[in-house]
Amino acid sequence: MKHNILMSFLAATVLLAVGCGGNGTSHTYSLTAIPITLSGPLMEGPNTAQYEVSIDWNAIGPNVQGNVKEAMLTAATLYKEDGTALDGVTGVVVQLTADDADMEEVAVLNPIPSGTAKAELQMANKADADDYFDSDKFYIVVDVTMAEELWEDLPLLGDFTFEIKTK
């Protein structure tokens, strides 16, 4: 009986530690199907689209604003709304920046294999996003490499997931 109580206590302690990430709490902030539109005409080579993120603190969780200890981009995916292959797109690089923080490259996929419909980007070793959660907005900057010129807009959608730990 004593043994069972002790084991239950230990298990609860471990769960609490994992859930709280040590000192604070862990949260996931997902941006889903955000518009990443490249305005045409697009030239062969690199073209840029940007999206301004107004951080929805309520969606992240209570008492997170002003208490972010660590933030990291953990997943980034780019795709077309109709689900067709990203033909003509040979590479993608994602950067984050803010008015009060320096730009960092956080994810890349180059080359994009032919026929890929959902480009799941590889995270940089240092995909830290702490500084971008110090204010209420930051920018996702997407550089798309085109195989050839395109005389129209290229509307893409992006899913981005951030893992956030509080103090």
Next chain:
Amino acid sequence: MKKILTIPVFAVLMIFMMSFQSENGDSLLGIWEPSNGRARVKIEKIGNKYYGKIVWLIEPNDPETGKPKTDTNNPDESLRSVPLKGYRMLKDFEYKGDNEWEDGTIYDPLTGNTYNCTIKMKDKNTLDIRGYIGISTFGRTDVWKRLEMPKK
């Protein structure tokens, strides 16, 4: 009479717009060529800061592989597949007035090193780009020229 009044008003408006463009730093926007002529860099504005990405390379492909060059010298191994054409080598410049942009960095893809950097516009088609470590006294200045797009 109306025409006589319209011309001076238009001229004043144009002068005001030109001075505003210069004062808010957007005169830096455009495509520029470093002195070695081996690359061209497009300077854009994101938020309230200025960034320059490589849009043309004299030698876009790796002579050994025949494939487009990537950032093989990046200190972060996970970013060595980033295409060099498109790489943002100028980052985070803020306009400080008097045709100067500061607090930015310049990246040298040949070495993988990043330097502090200031930009001074000498005239509307010429930039002094000064990279340095620590204090700007110990650095090197390169002169970049604006590339004008051919008018149709």
